[in-house]
Amino acid sequence: MPEDAFDILGLEPGFDLDPARIERAFLTRAAQTHPDLVGDDDRAAALAARLTDARRQLDNLETRANLLLARLDGPGKDQDKSLPSGFLVEIMDLRERVESALASGDPDARRRELDAALAQRQDYHHRIRDLFILATPNRGGDAPLLRQIRTQLNAWRYIERLIEQLDSEYPADNPERGRLGPDSEQG
CATH class of the missing domain: 1.20.58 (Methane Monooxygenase Hydroxylase; Chain G, domain 1)
Structure with missing residues (x-):
């Protein structure tokens, strides 16, 4: 199975992930990709882009559900x-x-x-x-x-x-897209 956003951030696959947990995983992994640690600015930038994309995917509930379904070999x-x-x-x-x-x-x-x-x-x-x-x-x-x-x-x-x-204030690249909103619980 190809590496997905769960793997990239080192998170156990699941639908109900706490947004703070996703952010902590992102920050932990991002700290490991600093150019001083990686030794190559281009490689560090590529790793940072992968981490950012993985966080964006898991922040969006609909995208997260699609990733999890694919991981379970669903259609x-x-x-x-x-x-x-x-x-x-x-x-x-x-x-x-x-x-x-x-x-x-x-x-x-x-x-x-x-x-x-x-x-x-x-x-x-x-x-x-x-x-x-x-x-x-x-x-x-x-x-x-x-x-x-x-x-x-x-x-x-x-x-x-x-x-x-x-919702005119609902851009497609908004990380809140797919969440239930600030007044709703995810769980």
């Missing part, structure tokens, strides 16, 4: 595009409400739809966390469970797109 998003039963009708309705809120220019309507999307994101986070709790001890041996995780992750991606559309 990738290119292999399995399935969605939960009834999800397409639900997302079409939600998208219609979002487009209406955006077209109206009403900040309260936009905020209501954003809050609804954030609540759905949190629901998917909890569902996926619970599924990973079941899957992790098996180390990937349960193909139907891994497909179920993929299905939930595919739906989560739709919700993330809605949030990106609704």
